[in-house]
Every structure is written in C-alpha cells, then in structure tokens.
Amino acid sequence: MERRSHVLMGSTLIAVGLVAGAAQLIPGITPSLDLADRWPLVIVALGIVSLGIGLLSARRIATPGILLVGTGLILLYQNSTGDWGSWSYLWALYPILAGLGILFTDALRGDLRRGLRRGARPITLGAILFLIAWGVLKGFDSFEQLWPLPIIAIGAWIIWKGRQETDAAKG
Numbered sequence: 438m439e440r441r442s443h444v445l446m447g448s449t450l451i452a453v454g455l456v457a458g459a460a461q462l463i464p465g466i467t468p469s470l471d472l473a474d475r476w477p478l479v480i481v482a483l484g485i486v487s488l489g490i491g492l493l494s495a496r497r498i499a500t501p502g503i504l505l506v507g508t509g510l511i512l513l514y515q516n517s518t519g520d521w522g523s524w525s526y527l528w529a530l531y532p533i534l535a536g537l538g539i540l541f542t543d544a545l546r547g548d549l550r551r552g553l554r555r556g557a558r559p560i561t562l563g564a565i566l567f568l569i570a571w572g573v574l575k576g577f578d579s580f581e582q583l584w585p586l587p588i589i590a591i592g593a594w595i596i597w598k599g600r601q602e603t604d605a606a607k608g
Contacts, residue, residue: 474517477513488505500542503538515527536559
C-alpha cells in the first residue's frame with residue numbers, strides 16, 4: 438500500500454474506534470448509533486473506504502468499491518422496505534455496477550474513452566436484463582416508474598458522442 442492508502446485506512450480505523458468509544462462512554466448516544474435497521478450502511482461505508490483506497494492506490498481501482506456500495510444500497514432498500522423479493526430483478530444491477538467500475542477505473546487512469554468502450558457492454562447488458570426482469574416480475578405497466586432511465590441514457594450518450602467528436606477534432 439502507498440502512504441496515502443495507509444493514511445486512509447488508519448483514519449478509517451480511528452473514526453470507527455472513536456464512534457465505538459463514544460457508544461461506550463456517552464450515555465444516550467447508543468440508540469442513535471443503533472444499526473439494527475440500518476446495517477446495510479456498514480456495507481456502503483466499507484465500499485466507500487474500498488473506493489477511497491482503490492482511488493488513492495497506484496493501480497487506481499474503482500470496481501470493488503462500486504460493487505460494495507451498490508450491494509449496500511440494494512440491501513438498504515430491501516431492509517427499509519421489506520421488499521426482499523426485489524432480489525429477483527435487482528441482481529441485474531451487478532453488470533451495471535461492474536461496468537461503472539470499469540468505466541471509472543479507466544477514467545481515473547486517464548483513458549475515459551477506453552472506459553466508455555469497455556464499460557458500455559456490461560452496463561447495457563445489465564440495463565436490458567434489469568428491464569426484462571422488472572417487466573416480467575413487476576408487470577410491464579410498472580415501467581412508468583422507470584421513466585428517468587431513458588433520460589439518463591440519452592444524457593450519457595450525448596456526453597459520449599461529444600467526447601468522440603472532441604477527440605476526432607484533436608486528431
């Protein structure tokens with residue numbers, strides 16, 4: 438690990454220790470630290486730490502952190518709503534998360550174009566699988582809840598095309 442990674446990991450452990458110490462020493466703070474209903478936030482936090490370590494390392498890796506954050510958010514949604522059956526279609530988000538990890542990793546390494554090219558396939562595959570699974574399992578009339586997705590896709594496409602045109606103009 439590089440020096441920055443050591444600092445991040447050490448700082449994280451100090452923060453966890455301070456929170457645990459506060460829970461032991463300060464009366465009345467424990468209920469606000471109760472993770473019984475918010476335990477997926479621990480996974481999100483681990484993902485953020487992993488993302489930070491990956492971003493600060495020489496290799497600039499984003500995929501593991503993005504996968505952990507995504508898993509934590511999926512579990513947070515399921516735990517908050519009790520909709521554990523949503524796993525039957527939410528699994529399709531993993532190719533999207535992996536594609537985003539690839540995209541961000543390559544972008545951090547200074548090659549956004551490569552990241553878009555390599556990350557587009559799993560993102561597209563995951564989106565198609567998600568929409569099919571959602572439609573089959575939730576009913577195709579529930580697509581009205583997904584109307585922001587095409588807007589996001591069009592925005593990403595516009596950015597990608599703009600980058601291509603800029604790169605082509607440069608040479």
